[in-house]
Amino acid sequence: MSSTFIMDHPLIRHKIGLMRDKNTSTMEFRALVTEVAMLIYYEASRNLQLADKVIETPLVKTTVKEISGKKLCVVPILRAGMQMAEGVLRLTPNAKVGHIGLYRDEETLEPHEYFCKLPKDIVDREVFVVDPMLATGGSADAAITLLKRRGIEKIRFLCLIAAPEGVERLQKAHPDVDIYIGALDERLNENGYILPGLGDAGDRIYGTK
Ligand code: PRP
Numbered sequence: 001m002s003s004t005f006i007m008d009h010p011l012i013r014h015k016i017g018l019m020r021d022k023n024t025s026t027m028e029f030r031a032l033v034t035e036v037a038m039l040i041y042y043e044a045s046r047n048l049q050l051a052d053k054v055i056e057t058p059l060v061k062t063t064v065k066e067i068s069g070k071k072l073c074v075v076p077i078l079r080a081g082m083q084m085a086e087g088v089l090r091l092t093p094n095a096k097v098g099h100i101g102l103y104r105d106e107e108t109l110e111p112h113e114y115f116c117k118l119p120k121d122i123v124d125r126e127v128f129v130v131d132p133m134l135a136t137g138g139s140a141d142a143a144i145t146l147l148k149r150r151g152i153e154k155i156r157f158l159c160l161i162a163a164p165e166g167v168e169r170l171q172k173a174h175p176d177v178d179i180y181i182g183a184l185d186e187r188l189n190e191n192g193y194i195l196p197g198l199g200d201a202g203d204r205i206y207g208t209k
């Protein structure tokens with residue numbers, strides 16, 4: 001059974017508060033997405049396995065820890081997930097990156113796939129799927145289903161803001177996937193936007209509206 005973790009760290013709460021403000025500029029918004037993604041990833045990577053490694057300090061030989069053989073892959077859901085992947089890569093720059101392109105039909109709210117490129121050895125890696133918004137859950141569900149069809153088993157999902165509807169859908173569809181959420185909001189509006197939310201994450205990151 002999976003677990004759902006809702007962040008309560010003051011830094012995350014403060015920064016998400018700044019992101020919600022419609023007067024926050026594109027430049028600030030982008031930086032905040034990266035920073036909050038790093039903070040959530042800090043939690044989501046807490047139980048990665050470590051192995052011993054012998055090194056020499058300038059003074060003596062010693063044994064240090066390194067993230068062990070289980071290697072990592074971050075999979076952003078395009079477009080908005082790209083900015084979260086940036087945060088993950090700052091902390092684990094050796095992670096590989098897979099891209100899944102999905103857009104949500106504005107009428108039906110159903111996700112449509114338009115791109116998928118994954119590392120060849122992704123099945124041997126621990127996978128972190130990232131997308132700032134978990135609204136109906138359709139996009140996250142579709143991305144994780146696609147990964148599972150390719151044989152990938154170890155998947156975690158990270159988002160900045162979630163609606164209860166999306167969390168419920170993801171928990172039901174993928175009970176084996178741990179979910180890490182920056183803030184759990186109230187509900188979806190009639191257009192499938194999260195309330196109070198922060199608007200359209202992709203548009204705010206890329207300045208497309
Ligand atoms: C947004 C967001 C998620 C999706 C969430 O992407 O980044 O991928 O909507 O909604 P859901 O949970 O109801 O599926 P969008 O489709 O707007 O694409 P974009 O990132 O290219 O702006």
Ligand code: URA
Pocket residue numbers: 133135192193194195197198199200201202
């Ligand atoms: N996608 C977004 O970018 N924002 C929402 O509130 C819902 C879906």
